[in-house]
Amino acid sequence: MLDHILYAFSDVFAVWNLALMTIGVTAGLIAGAIPGFTIAMAIVLTLPFTFGLSPVEGLATMIGVFVGGLSGGLMSGMLTGIPGTPSSIATTFDGFPLARGGKPGFALGLGVWSSFFGGLISAVLLVTLAPSLAVIGLEFGPWDYFSLVLFALTITASLSGENLMKGMIAGALGLFIGTVGEDEVNGVARFTFGIDDLESGFSFLPVLIGLFAFSQLLSDIQDRVKAREPLMDLSGTDGRVRVEHLAAIRTIFSRWTNLVRSSLIGVFTGVLPAAGGSISNILAYDQAKKASKTPEKFGTGIPDGIIAPESSNNATAGGALITMMALGIPGDIVTAVMLGALLIHNVQPSPTFISDNPDLAYAIFIAFFLAHFIMIAMQSVTLKLFLLVTRIPMYVLAAVILAYCAIGVFALNNIVYDIWVLFFFGVAGYILRLLGFPLAPIILGVVLGHVAELNLSRALSIDSDLMLFLSRPWSLFFLVVAAFSIAFPWYQKLRGTQSWTLAYVPALLAGVAVPMFMMEGVVRPIIGVALLAVSAYLLWRSAKAGWKVAPEGDHEVHLEET
Amino acid sequence: MGRLNRDTLIALVLLVFCGVMFSASFEIEVTNYGTMQSSVWPQVVLVVLTVFSLGLLGQSIVKPRTVEASAEAVPGGLGRFRNALIVYALFFLFLLSLDLLGMLLGGIGFVFLALTLLGEPSLKRVPLHLLIAVAMVGIMWSIFTFGLGVLLPDGELLQLN
Numbered sequence A: 001m002l003d004h005i006l007y008a009f010s011d012v013f014a015v016w017n018l019a020l021m022t023i024g025v026t027a028g029l030i031a032g033a034i035p036g037f038t039i040a041m042a043i044v045l046t047l048p049f050t051f052g053l054s055p056v057e058g059l060a061t062m063i064g065v066f067v068g069g070l071s072g073g074l075m076s077g078m079l080t081g082i083p084g085t086p087s088s089i090a091t092t093f094d095g096f097p098l099a100r101g102g103k104p105g106f107a108l109g110l111g112v113w114s115s116f117f118g119g120l121i122s123a124v125l126l127v128t129l130a131p132s133l134a135v136i137g138l139e140f141g142p143w144d145y146f147s148l149v150l151f152a153l154t155i156t157a158s159l160s161g162e163n164l165m166k167g168m169i170a171g172a173l174g175l176f177i178g179t180v181g182e183d184e185v186n187g188v189a190r191f192t193f194g195i196d197d198l199e200s201g202f203s204f205l206p207v208l209i210g211l212f213a214f215s216q217l218l219s220d221i222q223d224r225v226k227a228r229e230p231l232m233d234l235s236g237t238d239g240r241v242r243v244e245h246l247a248a249i250r251t252i253f254s255r256w257t258n259l260v261r262s263s264l265i266g267v268f269t270g271v272l273p274a275a276g277g278s279i280s281n282i283l284a285y286d287q288a289k290k291a292s293k294t295p296e297k298f299g300t301g302i303p304d305g306i307i308a309p310e311s312s313n314n315a316t317a318g319g320a321l322i323t324m325m326a327l328g329i330p331g332d333i334v335t336a337v338m339l340g341a342l343l344i345h346n347v348q349p350s351p352t353f354i355s356d357n358p359d360l361a362y363a364i365f366i367a368f369f370l371a372h373f374i375m376i377a378m379q380s381v382t383l384k385l386f387l388l389v390t391r392i393p394m395y396v397l398a399a400v401i402l403a404y405c406a407i408g409v410f411a412l413n414n415i416v417y418d419i420w421v422l423f424f425f426g427v428a429g430y431i432l433r434l435l436g437f438p439l440a441p442i443i444l445g446v447v448l449g450h451v452a453e454l455n456l457s458r459a460l461s462i463d464s465d466l467m468l469f470l471s472r473p474w475s476l477f478f479l480v481v482a483a484f485s486i487a488f489p490w491y492q493k494l495r496g497t498q499s500w501t502l503a504y505v506p507a508l509l510a511g512v513a514v515p516m517f518m519m520e521g522v523v524r525p526i527i528g529v530a531l532l533a534v535s536a537y538l539l540w541r542s543a544k545a546g547w548k549v550a551p552e553g554d555h556e557v558h559l560e561e562t
Numbered sequence B: 001m002g003r004l005n006r007d008t009l010i011a012l013v014l015l016v017f018c019g020v021m022f023s024a025s026f027e028i029e030v031t032n033y034g035t036m037q038s039s040v041w042p043q044v045v046l047v048v049l050t051v052f053s054l055g056l057l058g059q060s061i062v063k064p065r066t067v068e069a070s071a072e073a074v075p076g077g078l079g080r081f082r083n084a085l086i087v088y089a090l091f092f093l094f095l096l097s098l099d100l101l102g103m104l105l106g107g108i109g110f111v112f113l114a115l116t117l118l119g120e121p122s123l124k125r126v127p128l129h130l131l132i133a134v135a136m137v138g139i140m141w142s143i144f145t146f147g148l149g150v151l152l153p154d155g156e157l158l159q160l161n
Helices: A002-014 A014-031 A037-050 A055-080 A086-100 A104-137 A141-159 A161-177 A195-198 A204-220 A224-226 A245-254 A256-271 A277-291 A303-329 A334-342 A358-381 A384-390 A394-413 A416-434 A439-463 A475-496 A497-516 A525-546 B003-027 B038-062 B078-096 B098-118 B125-147
Strands: none
Touching: A002 A014, A002 A358, A014 A037, A014 A055, A014 A358, A037 A055, A037 A204, A037 A394, A055 A086, A055 A104, A055 A303, A055 A334, A055 A358, A055 A384, A086 A104, A086 A277, A086 A303, A086 A475, A104 A245, A104 A303, A104 A525, A141 A439, A141 A475, A161 A439, A161 B038, A204 A224, A204 A334, A204 A394, A204 A416, A204 A439, A204 B078, A224 A394, A224 B078, A245 A256, A256 A303, A256 A394, A277 A303, A303 A334, A303 A358, A303 A439, A334 A439, A394 B038, A394 B078, A394 B098, A394 B125, A416 B078, A439 B038, A475 A497, A497 A525, B078 B098, B098 B125
C-alpha cells in the first residue's frame, strides 16, 4: 500500500501535474465566480483538454476545477448577492450582508478558509471510508446495482422541487436518450431510423455540453440589455478587496462544532447519489441556525452563516468522490462528468477500482487534498483577475465559450457529427429549460441508463426470478430508500405541519432496518436493532406530544433544486 | 399560451412521442442470444415516460396553477428569443460552412458575427470584436492543434494541417 501511495505522490507532485492542477483550480475559481456558469459546466469544458493527458493528470485537473469551482462560487455570492453556483446559495444569506456591511475581506476569508477546512475533513473521510465502502460494494450483485441506480434516479427526481413531475419526465428522457444507438448487451441498433451516424448513439460529452452549457449561456444572454452589461457591479467595493486570513481562521476555530457538523452534513449529502452541494449548503445552514443560540441573527451577516454552507459544499465533493470511486455511481452531476472522464480513459470505477487501480485511486485522494491548498493560494493571488473577468459583458463570454464548446466536442471522436449533436441538444436544452424542465435528471438518466440496463440484463441472465430484487438485502435496502426518496419532496414541504410527516423518519428507519436483519454477520443486525429502537423512540415521543403539528406554511428553509 | 394549455400541450406531445417510439421499438432486431432482448429496456423506459406524461397531463388539467413557468421566461413575443435565435442561426451556419471554412476560420467568423449582432451596434466596436474573435479562437485552436495534437477540421479555403 505504501508503495502505491508513494507512487501516487510522485505522480501528483510532478511539476506538469502541479501546473495542470493550478490551472484547473484557477479555471474552477473563475467559473464558480461567474453567475450562471456552473461547476458542472466548467468540468464539462475541461474534459476535452484531458483527452491527451494521462488518467492521473486528467482527473487531477478536473478535481482542481471541482474544488476551485466550489470555492469560487462564494465570490459573486458575497460581492453581489448573486450566488455563482447553486452550491453557494446559502452563502449569500450572511456573506452578502457582511460584505455590504464593510467587511468584504473578512467575509471572503471566512468563506475561503471554511471551504478549505471542510474540504480537508472530507478528504480525510474519503481516504478512510472509500476502501471500506468498496469492500461493501463487493457484496453487490447486478440486482443490488440495479436497485441502487433506481434509487439514484428517484432521488434526482425527488430533488426537482416544485417541478417534480417534470423532473421525473426529464430523468426518463435521459434514460431514453441513452438507448439510442447500438445497445451494449446484444450490439443491436435501436431508434436509428436508417441514419448511420445514430448507430453510435449520442456521445456523453456533446449531450452534456449541449444541454447544460449551450442552453445555459443562451438563457444568460436572453435579455438583450443584460447580455451587454458586465457580469458584476463592483462599485460598492471599489474593486479593492483583500482577504483577511488570520481573523477568518481564528473565527472558524472558535466555531469548530459548526465546522465539523456542516462538513459531516456535506460528506453525507455527497455520498447520496445525485444529492450535491446545492442541497448540502442549505441543509448545513439550516442546521447551524437551529443549533445556534442566536438564530435570529442569521441573515444579518454573522460568521456561522458563512462557515456552515461553505464548509459543507466543499465536503460534499469528497462524499461524491467516495460513491463514484467505490461504487461507480456518481454522487452528483459533477462526479457524473468525472465518471464519464474515467470511462474515456478506459477506467471503470467499481468496488474493485481501488484494489485494481491503487495508483490512480490514491492519486485522486492526494489530488483532492492538494487541490485545497492550491485553492487557498490561488484564491488569494488571483482575486484581482476574478474581478476583471466578472467585468466582461456576458455576450462576449457566451460567444467565445460556444466556439470553445464546438472545438472541445470535436476533439472527443474527431467527427463533426458530435458538433451537430451538441447543436441539437443545445436547442433541446434551451426549449426544455424554457418549459420548466430541470436538466440535471436528463444527464443522470443518460449516465445511469447504461448501468441500469447492463445490470438488469445481467441479473435476468443469471436468474429470471424478479423476486430476487426484493429478497436480496442490499437490493431491498435501496428499494426501500428509493420509495422514501420519492415521498421526500412532500415530506420536506409539509414537515411539521401534517401529522404523517412525524411518522416519515421512524418509518424510514424501520424500513431500512428490515434488510439489515437479512444481512450476514453480527454488526448489521445490531445496527438494525438500533434503527428500530430509534424509530420506536421517535414514535413514542410524537405520541407523547399528542402528534402536535405547527400551522401549514411555517417553514424555515425551502429546498429547491436550482 | 396559458400555463394550462402549455403543460397540456407538452404532455400531449410527449405522449405522441412515446407512441411513435414505442411503435419503433417493435422494429428493433430480435436476437436468439442473450436473455434480455434489446427492445426490453427501451420499452420499459417508454412505459415509465408515458406514465409520467399522463401524470403531467392530469396535473395540468386538475391543478394548472401549481405548474410554474420557467423563471427565465420573460414577457414579450418572439422578440424575447432574438439573441438565442441569432446564436442558433449563426451556429447552424458555422456547422454548414465547416467544410468550406474549417474550424479556425469558421470559429472566428462565428464569434465575430455573434459579438457584432449581440453587442452594441456601433462601427467602432467592429475592430474590437474582430480582435477578440481572432485572439480567442486562435489561442484555443493553437492549444488543441499544437498542444494536444488534435487535428481540427480544415476547410477548403485554408488548409493548415
